[in-house]
Amino acid sequence: MHSLAFDIAHLLAGGLVLVSFMMLYQDRMYALINVFALHAVLLAVSVAWQALVQDAPHLYITALIALVFKATIIPAALRRIVERLDIHREIETVVGTGLTMLAGMALVALSMVVMLRVTAAADPLAREDLAFALSIVLLGLLMMVSRRNAVSQVIGFMSLENGLVLAATGAKGMPLVVEISVAFSVLIAFIVIGIFLFRIRERFDSVDIRALDRVRRERL
Amino acid sequence: MSTMPFDAIRLVLLIPLVSAGVLALVTNYRWSSRLNVVASLVTFLASLLLLVHRPASGPLVQIDDLNIVFVVLNTFVAFTTSIFSASYIEHELETGRLTPVYLRFYHAMFQFMMFGMNLALVANNIGLMWVAIELATLTTILMVGIYRTPEALEAAWKYFILGSVGIALALFGTILVYMAARPVIGGGLPAMAWTILIRRVAEFDPSLLNVAFIFLLLGYGTKVGLVPLHAWLPDAHAEGPTPISAVLSGLLLNVALYAVLRFKMLLAANPHTFAPGPLMITTGLVSLIFAAFMLYRRRDIKRLFAYSSIEHMGIIAFAFGMGGPLANFAGLLHMTMHSLTKSAIFFTVGHVAQVKGTQRIADMGGLSVTHPALAWALVISVAAIAGLPPSGIFLSEFLVVSSTFARAPLLAIPLVVGLLLAIGALLVKVGGIVFGEPRGNTAPDKASFVPFVAHLAIVIAAGVWLPGPVVTWFHNIAQLLG
Numbered sequence: 010m011h012s013l014a015f016d017i018a019h020l021l022a023g024g025l026v027l028v029s030f031m032m033l034y035q036d037r038m039y040a041l042i043n044v045f046a047l048h049a050v051l052l053a054v055s056v057a058w059q060a061l062v063q064d065a066p067h068l069y070i071t072a073l074i075a076l077v078f079k080a081t082i083i084p085a086a087l088r089r090i091v092e093r094l095d096i097h098r099e100i101e102t103v104v105g106t107g108l109t110m111l112a113g114m115a116l117v118a119l120s121m122v123v124m125l126r127v128t129a130a131a132d133p134l135a136r137e138d139l140a141f142a143l144s145i146v147l148l149g150l151l152m153m154v155s156r157r158n159a160v161s162q163v164i165g166f167m168s169l170e171n172g173l174v175l176a177a178t179g180a181k182g183m184p185l186v187v188e189i190s191v192a193f194s195v196l197i198a199f200i201v202i203g204i205f206l207f208r209i210r211e212r213f214d215s216v217d218i219r220a221l222d223r224v225r226r227e228r229l
Numbered sequence: 230m231s232t233m234p235f236d237a238i239r240l241v242l243l244i245p246l247v248s249a250g251v252l253a254l255v256t257n258y259r260w261s262s263r264l265n266v267v268a269s270l271v272t273f274l275a276s277l278l279l280l281v282h283r284p285a286s287g288p289l290v291q292i293d294d295l296n297i298v299f300v301v302l303n304t305f306v307a308f309t310t311s312i313f314s315a316s317y318i319e320h321e322l323e324t325g326r327l328t329p330v331y332l333r334f335y336h337a338m339f340q341f342m343m344f345g346m347n348l349a350l351v352a353n354n355i356g357l358m359w360v361a362i363e364l365a366t367l368t369t370i371l372m373v374g375i376y377r378t379p380e381a382l383e384a385a386w387k388y389f390i391l392g393s394v395g396i397a398l399a400l401f402g403t404i405l406v407y408m409a410a411r412p413v414i415g416g417g418l419p420a421m422a423w424t425i426l427i428r429r430v431a432e433f434d435p436s437l438l439n440v441a442f443i444f445l446l447l448g449y450g451t452k453v454g455l456v457p458l459h460a461w462l463p464d465a466h467a468e469g470p471t472p473i474s475a476v477l478s479g480l481l482l483n484v485a486l487y488a489v490l491r492f493k494m495l496l497a498a499n500p501h502t503f504a505p506g507p508l509m510i511t512t513g514l515v516s517l518i519f520a521a522f523m524l525y526r527r528r529d530i531k532r533l534f535a536y537s538s539i540e541h542m543g544i545i546a547f548a549f550g551m552g553g554p555l556a557n558f559a560g561l562l563h564m565t566m567h568s569l570t571k572s573a574i575f576f577t578v579g580h581v582a583q584v585k586g587t588q589r590i591a592d593m594g595g596l597s598v599t600h601p602a603l604a605w606a607l608v609i610s611v612a613a614i615a616g617l618p619p620s621g622i623f624l625s626e627f628l629v630v631s632s633t634f635a636r637a638p639l640l641a642i643p644l645v646v647g648l649l650l651a652i653g654a655l656l657v658k659v660g661g662i663v664f665g666e667p668r669g670n671t672a673p674d675k676a677s678f679v680p681f682v683a684h685l686a687i688v689i690a691a692g693v694w695l696p697g698p699v700v701t702w703f704h705n706i707a708q709l710l711g
Binding site for chain 2: 123124126127128129135139142143146149150153159162166169170173176177180181182183184
C-alpha cells in the first residue's frame with residue numbers, strides 16, 4: 010500500500026514537472042493558457058492524492074481551490090484578456106526554445122542534486138516531492154525570465170506558485186493557514202496584475218514588456 | 230495572549246486595519262489626511278504601551294526583546310511620515326498629479342501597509358510572517374504605481390515581478406524550515422512558532438536548515454535590496470510618492486531584514502549548521518561597494534538616496550554577518566539610525582522636489598539661495614546619513630569598522646573603502662544641489678519641518694549620548710543574535 014501511494018504521488022509530481030516543460034515551448038497564447046490549466050488540474054489531483062494518503066481532509070480544500078480557481082477561473086480570465094488585447098499569436102521569447110529547454114533540464118538536474126542530497130534523512134515521499142517542487146519553482150522562474158509578454162510572465166509566476174503548493178502539501182501536517190494564504194495571495198496577485206495589464210494597455214497599446222523599456226528616459 | 234482588557238499587540242494591529250477601512254470611505258482629503266495622522270499617532274502610543282506592559286506570547290503573535298524595538302520604530306516613523314504626507318499630498322493635489330479618488334486609496338493603503346508590517350514584526354509563526362510581508366509588499370506595489378505615469382508603471386511592474394520571485398523563494402525556505410521542525414516537534418502550528426522553534430532547533434536536521442536559510446536569504450534578501458537582487462529598489466523609490474519612498478527605505482527594508490535575522494537566530498542556535506556569517510558578509514560588502522560606485526552616476530535625487538539605502542543595508546548585513554555582541558549591537562543601532570535618518574532625508578527631498586518641480590539633480594542647483602531652510606535640512610540630514618559625527622550613524626559605523634579591524638582586518642579594508650566612496654559621492658551630489666548656480670523654481674516652500682526635526686534630534690542625540698537602558702537593551706538582543 011505504501012509503495013502504491015508513493016508511486017502515484019511520484020507520478021503526479023513528475024507529471025507536473027513535465028507540464029512545466031511543456032509550457033516552456035508553447036508559442037501561442039491560447040495554447041499556453043490551456044497548458045497552464047492542465048498544470049493546475051494536475052496539481053489539484055496531486056494535492057487530493059496527498060489528502061487521501063496523509064488522511065488530511067483539509068487538503069481537499071486546497072485541491073478544490075486549485076481546481077476551481079487556478080484551473081478554471083484564471084485561465085478563463087486570461088483568455089478574455091488575450092482576446093480583448095488581441096495578442097493571440099505573439100509570444101516573444103528572449104532566447105530560442107532549444108536553449109530554454111536545455112536550461113530547464115539543467116535546472117531540474119540541479120534541484121534533484123541539491124534536494125535529494127540534503128534531505129537524505131527525511132521520509133522518501135516528502136523528499137522526492139520537495140525535489141520535484143523545487144524543479145517546478147525553478148522552471149517557473151525560467152519561464153518568467155525567458156518571456157517578454159506580460160501575460161506569459163504571469164503564467165510563469167503562477168506555475169511557480171503551483172510548485173510551492175506542491176511543496177507545502179508534501180510537508181505532512183503543514184497548517185492549513187498557509188495553504189489558504191498561498192491561494193489567497195495568488196488571488197491578490199492576480200488582481201494586481203490585472204489592474205496593471207489594463208493600465209499598461211491604456212498607455213502603450215501593448216502588453217509587450219519591451220514597450221515599457223522604450224519609454225524609459227531617465228534610466229539613471 | 231494577555232488577559233488584560235487592552236491588549237497592546239491587538240491594538241497595534243487593529244488600529245491600522247480599522248482605519249484603513251474607514252479611510253477608504255472618507256471622501257474629503259483634508260479629513261482623511263488628518264485621520265491618517267491621528268490613527269498613526271494612536272498606533273504609536275499603543276506600541277509604547279508594549280514597553281510598559283509586555284503581553285505574554287500567544288500561538289500567533291509574540292513580543293520579545295528583538296521585535297519590540299522594531300514595532301516602536303515602525304509606528305513612530307509611520308506617525309511622522311503621516312504628518313509629512315499630509316503636507317506633501319496637498320501639493321500633489323494642487324499640481325494635479327493625484328486626484329481625490331486616488332487619495333482615498335492612498336490613505337487606506339498607507340494604513341493597510343502599516344498593518345502588514347506590524348503583523349510581520351509581531352508574528353510568532355513563520356507562515357504568518359510570510360503572509361504579512363507579502364501583504365505589505367503588495368500594498369507598496371500599488372502605491373508605487375499610483376501616479377500611473379509610464380515610469381511609475383514600469384517601476385511597479387519590476388517591483389512586482391522581482392518581489393514575487395523573492396517572496397516565492399522565501400515561502401519555499403519557510404516550508405523547508407517546517408520540514409526540518411516536523412520530525413522533532415510534530416506537525417501543525419507548533420512546528421511553525423518562533424518561540425517553540427528556537428527552543429528545539431538544536432535537534433533539527435542541519436542540512437535542511439542550511440538549504441532553507443539560503444532560500445530565505447535570497448527571498449527576503451530581495452526585499453532588503455541586497456545587491457544581485459536590488460534592481461526593483463531604485464525604480465520603486467524614484468517613481469512612487471515620496472512618503473512611500475520614506476516608508477519603503479525606513480521601514481519595509483528593516484522588516485525584511487528582521488525576518489532574515491530571525492532565521493539567522495535559528496541557525497545560530499543549532500550547532501551543526503553552517504555559519505551564515507560569510508554569506509551575509511559577502512552580500513553585504515558587494516551591496517556596499519556596488520551601491521557606493523553607483524551613487525556617483527545618479528542624476529535623479531530619489532534614486533540617489535535609494536542607492537544610499539542599498540549601501541546601508543549592505544553595511545547592516547555585513548555587521549550581522551560578522552556576528553558577535555559588538556557587531557550585532559552596531560548592526561541594530563545602524564538599522565534604527567538609518568531608518569530614522571533616511572526617512573528624514575526623504576521628507577526633505579520630497580519638499581525640495583516639489584518646490585523645484587523636478588527630481589533631476591542637475592535642475593535643482595543653488596538651493597541655499599532659493600530655499601535656505603530646505604538647504605540646511607538637506608545638508609544636515611545628508612551629513613547624518615554619510616556618517617559624519619555627531620550623528621548616530623557615525624557611532625554605529627565606527628563600531629562596525631572598529632570591531633571588524635579587531636577581528637578580521639582584511640575585511641575592514643573593503644568596508645572602509647566603500648564607506649569613504651559613499652561619503653564622497655553624497656557630498657559631491659549634495660554640494661551641487663545646495664550651492665552652485667540657482668536654477669529651477671524659486672517659489673516659497675510650504676514645508677513642514679516637524680517630522681524632520683523629530684527624527685534628526687533623535688539621531689544626533691543618539692550619536693552624542695546613548696541612554697543606559699537603551700544600551701543594555703540592545704546588548705541583550707545582540708547576545709540573542711549569536
